[in-house]
Amino acid sequence: GGGRLPPPPALDLRELGVRYGSLEALRALTLKIEEGQFVLVTGPSGCGKSTLALALCGLIPQANPAVLQGSVRVFGQDTREHPVHALARQVGIVFQNPSAQLFHGLVEEEVAFAPRNLGLPEEQVGERVAFALESVGIRHLLGRQTQSLSAGEKQRLAIASALSLQPRLLVLDEPTANLDWLGVELLAACLRRLNRERGLTIVVIEHR
Numbered sequence: 001g002g003g004r005l006p007p008p009p010a011l012d013l014r015e016l017g018v019r020y021g022s023l024e025a026l027r028a029l030t031l032k033i034e035e036g037q038f039v040l041v042t043g044p045s046g047c048g049k050s051t052l053a054l055a056l057c058g059l060i061p062q063a064n065p066a067v068l069q070g071s072v073r074v075f076g077q078d079t080r081e082h083p084v085h086a087l088a089r090q091v092g093i094v095f096q097n098p099s100a101q102l103f104h105g106l107v108e109e110e111v112a113f114a115p116r117n118l119g120l121p122e123e124q125v126g127e128r129v130a131f132a133l134e135s136v137g138i139r140h141l142l143g144r145q146t147q148s149l150s151a152g153e154k155q156r157l158a159i160a161s162a163l164s165l166q167p168r169l170l171v172l173d174e175p176t177a178n179l180d181w182l183g184v185e186l187l188a189a190c191l192r193r194l195n196r197e198r199g200l201t202i203v204v205i206e207h208r
Contacts, residue, residue, distance in 0.1 A: 008076030010035045010169050010201040011056065015070035018051050018060055025051040028070070033203065035075075035168065038195045041205045049205045050096070053173035055079070056203065058087045075168060088114070092162030096174040098154040101161070107133075107141045107149075111160050118165070132160040135198065136190050152183030156190060163194075169201040170194070176208055 011033040018026040025048040033039050043049055054060040058079035061068040072079045074090050095101055102110055111129045120128070133139045136156040141149065146157060155175055162170060172191075176184045194200045 007035065008073065009033060010037070010075060011203070012073040012076075013070070014073075016055060016072060017069035018048070018055055019067045019069075020065070025066070026055070030070075033201065035201050036195075036199050038191070038202045039204070041203060042207065045207055049207065050173055053093060053095075053171055053205050056171050057091045057093045058082065058084045059093075088167065089165050090167055091169040091171060092159075092165060092167040093171045093173065094155070094158045094162055094175060096177045098151075098158035098178075101158045102146045102154060104146050107138070107144050107146060107157060110146055110157060111164050114161060114164050128164045128166065131166075132163040135163055135194060136160045137186075150183070151178045152180075152186055155179060155183070155187060159190070167200075169203070171203045171205070173205050174207065175204065176206065 009032045011031065013029055013031040016026055016029040017024070029052070041049060041052065051060065051066070054064055055068065055072050056074070060066045061080065062084050068080070074087060077087065077090065079087060103113065108129055111132050112125050115125045115128045133142070136159050138153060138156050138160060141153060141157070146154065149157060155178070159170070175187060179187060191202055191204070195202050
């Protein structure tokens with residue numbers, strides 16, 4: 001009969017290959033991640049983990065000079081057919097060095113930047129900022145300058161900034177690289193809560 005189609009997976013990689021000129025970074029990677037899963041991708045340095053992170057959010061091939069073979073779909077959307085800013089509403093990415101992602105103003109301005117860029121009304125921007133800060137447990141940092149924060153606080157601020165677009169998938173590229181053990185514990189607890197309570201699909205790419 002006319003049964004409803006199952007929803008597309010959060011991530012669907014088919015025979016994904018990425019080359020930088022003659023250098024092959026990824027070869028024929030096929031992977032499916034369903035919505036609501038929490039997945040760890042691990043491997044030694046230089047095995048293509050950061051390349052994978054960039055491919056998952058469309059920055060490869062759209063913003064990086066790399067050749068992509070096969071396909072990457074995020075909730076059914078082909079990353080080659082949708083611009084990065086449109087994909088950002090589905091998939092948020094947090095890089096290894098969060099400082100590179102921050103603009104260095106006040107904490108709340110940082111988190112408001114992306115929803116303001118979408119042209120959302122100010123009231124809605126305020127709601128999203130509150131939601132994102134609450135989600136990662138850093139409401140107490142309101143009014144602080146970003147450069148005064150610890151490495152762990154910056155990491156959680158970068159996650160809050162990604163969450164302000166309310167994506168359904170969060171990709172973190174080596175998020176523990178600059179954290180001490182306590183920072184790692186706090187980050188892990190934060191991610192578990194996002195996955196359990198908000199149903200967020202999470203992919204953590206780590207060499208540790």
